[in-house]
Amino acid sequence: MKKFFLLLIIISFNLNAQIKDSLPDFSDEYFLVKDGDTLMIKLDEVPVLPKHKFKSRKDVNYYYWFRKKVFKAYPYATLASKRIDSLHARLDRIESNRKKRKYVKRVQKYLEKELTGQIKKMTRTEGRVLIKLIHRQTGKTVFENIREFRSGWKAFWYNTTANVFKLSLKDEYQPELANEDYLIEDILQRAFIDEALELQEPKLEIDSYKILEQKKGAIDVEEYKKMFAKMKKKKKRKKKKK
Known part of the structure; x- marks a missing residue:
């Protein structure tokens, strides 16, 4: 599965090397920030979901x-x-x-x-x-x-x-x-x-x-709290009958 994230990779090139690396043919997902210095790889954004708010x-x-x-x-x-x-x-x-x-x-x-x-x-x-x-x-x-x-x-x-x-x-x-x-x-x-x-x-x-x-x-989990409250009441009734 794809994981949504943004990743920045900084690559330093040795300009004094005898054989220089040639720049790749960038697709839409990649772009150069500074020629020969910093490379930005643009991937899918990270979805930020709202922080949960619980009552208790x-x-x-x-x-x-x-x-x-x-x-x-x-x-x-x-x-x-x-x-x-x-x-x-x-x-x-x-x-x-x-x-x-x-x-x-x-x-x-x-x-x-x-x-x-x-x-x-x-x-x-x-x-x-x-x-x-x-x-x-x-x-x-x-x-x-x-x-x-x-x-x-x-x-x-x-x-x-x-x-x-x-x-x-x-x-x-x-x-x-x-x-x-x-x-x-x-x-x-x-x-x-x-x-x-x-x-x-x-x-x-x-x-x-x-x-x-x-x-x-x-x-909101009130529905489940009520459901378990009913279950507890039924158990108590059964115990009393016994």
């Missing part, structure tokens, strides 16, 4: 708890995107509809075998993040991806099943509107800069830096 130390803990969820879900979303891209490319080369259907089924079985087991081990939060990240990486919701390669009826039942676990395969990724999606985008962009995650360009059009700038680093 507890909020920091919740943010990093959610960060782990994003880190777990992101590789599966990028894998799904790669497989779907490969599927489209392959189908474009197949003329027979029968062979196309056969190939789609083969890819489906492969994806189910590769992803289903891992996804079943995910928590509800991780599953929700994955659904949103698939929309980010493929440009289509999970429901739309399923409907494209299977019947709309099966997509409906997939969505119904997900609703049992309070998840919707129709969920969209909207970091400019939804707080959770903003947190995901914030985590991803910082991870890309740190090279903690491998960058895969999203199919969804997102002005990431504009979105992060507008929030000015403010981190």
Whole structure:
């Protein structure tokens, strides 16, 4: 992955040497500051993201708890995107509809075998993040991806099943509107800069830096604090019943 940075290299040439180095043929990325003395290599700029603003130390803990969820879900979303891209490319080369259907089924079985087991081990939060990240990486919701390669009826039942676990395969990724999606985008962009995650360009059009700038680093994790508060209450009730 490209890392965005600006690097200045100063090279001193020995003017008294018998054989002088000739100046290279500079591309748009390079330019000479002072002939025969200082060389400036212009690379991509370093993106400076807003400094995080947390309300409390507890909020920091919740943010990093959610960060782990994003880190777990992101590789599966990028894998799904790669497989779907490969599927489209392959189908474009197949003329027979029968062979196309056969190939789609083969890819489906492969994806189910590769992803289903891992996804079943995910928590509800991780599953929700994955659904949103698939929309980010493929440009289509999970429901739309399923409907494209299977019947709309099966997509409906997939969505119904997900609703049992309070998840919707129709969920969209909207970091400019939804707080959770903003947190995901914030985590991803910082991870890309740190090279903690491998960058895969999203199919969804997102002005990431504009979105992060507008929030000015403010981190809202109240949703997760409430979620854990409810979980604690349920545990207490169960203990009392026992």
